[in-house]
Amino acid sequence: METEIINKQAHKRTGLIILIILIVAFLIYYSVMSLLSPGRSLERITNEYAIKQDEKTKIDEKVFSDSTYLAKLKEKAFLQSKIALAESDSIYLTINLADSTANLEIYGVVVHSAKIKDLKMSNILKKGNDYVISSFLSSPFTISSSIATIKKDPLMIKMAPKDTSEYKPDIMPDTSITEPVNYRLEMTDGTRIYIYQQENEKSSDRMNLFRFDIRDRLHESWNSLKSVAVFKIPEYHLFIKIRIPRADAKIIYRALPKNGQIGIYR
């Protein structure tokens, strides 16, 4: 009887140890695969946008790390991007990370400007090779999808009355409701721009942001897990996260077309 109990306990212990080993092994495997993904993303960008020199007109490599040259290159890249956007004849967003502004523009005219309060971005964008990143940002980004805590078009359905007896005049809309505004804009190349409302004093605002963030993380991790399960390196998304006033965040989200464009200056 006693030996049976001891055996059972030993089995349990062995099982527990195996489970712990399996969990740790999985977490290590998942971490390693996830750590490889930014590198692959960087490699893709570098291959596409790195300096390609012509043997005949080869320029001294030092030029590409000179501060004046890089500043001019960034300015040119942003202008190129803005012109491409202006010619699209639509509403677009320009994010100037250098002077912390997010501007809504239509055909080259700034129609709305918002001050960026807080900024976070991928280390690749922040610390990556200046020439490569400037070239990468020289073309506008196109939105492919978005997730938001507010509706893009807050449509209300109204059934037409059959006759005058059924007719009810419209009531004054309630404009005092302030819903939390947080959203993610995903670009066609996988880059993600997160726009969060700056106001965070109310617990409902913080809760809304937490729910939005956890949903995004769960979605991202689920995709990574699916890739890792088939021994594939998960996809890494470059990101820019900004905080702006709620009213501005709402205006920008509602104004941008579904497949609108965004220009970024770093």
Added chain:
Amino acid sequence: MEDNVLNNGQLSESEKAPDEKQTGKKDDKSQLIDSSLPNLQSKEKLLHILHIILFIFIPVLVVLFMITFVLYFVPVLQEIKSGPKTEISNDPLLKKDAGYNKQIGVLVKDIQRLKRKYNTYSTGLSYIVINTTDNKFFLYKNKKLIREGSCSTGSYKKLLTAEGRSWTFKTPRGKFTIQGKRTNPAWHKPDWAFIEEGVPVPPKDSPLRWEAGVLGDYAMDLGDSYMIHGTIYKRFLGMPVTHGCVRLNDEDLEVVFNTLNIGSKVYIY
């Protein structure tokens, strides 16, 4: 175990006669064990409960740890590595190099050309900007803001009929131009204006379709039947209540009408 039990104040038996002690010793022991049994059982129960709690809590904690690790720790780890950073230099010798100066010259020329091109988009003429989210307008002349105020734009209502017809009352966004200017405009009511009130729709050329005085003193056409005009519902200014047109109060409308010309740009966002 026995000693413990004996030490727990059960030693009064030692005062009994030795013969009695001999025979009663075994009974005493079993009695003592019996009396301590509930104690042991309760300890066992406690251990069992503890086991169950641990059995539930440990997996929960493990799962929570895994979720936190995957959701929060891994993304932090991903941001540690970023690849080689550019060593930004400011070498004075390089600035004297002809090749370098040629490169800078090319860049400066490109920037000037692009700036010139970009500046052609922003007009020096008068234009109006309309914010449909906050229901505000901004009037510009020579790139300077000369007036701003409240307006009313599309209500975002979708009117549906039993026959399957539908209209969405929203102000279109983008760049528009003033296509026509009218004073004392009369409104040619479209079908939805009747359907919305449950009134039979008159024929297209019916005089019932014309209504005077509801559009204010002026109207500026934007195309597709959209207009900037006045309103009799002034208490609704600053709210999304229109069928797609932009409504202004009388004073603002007059200034806008006098500032904008046919061809002036209207930017709606």
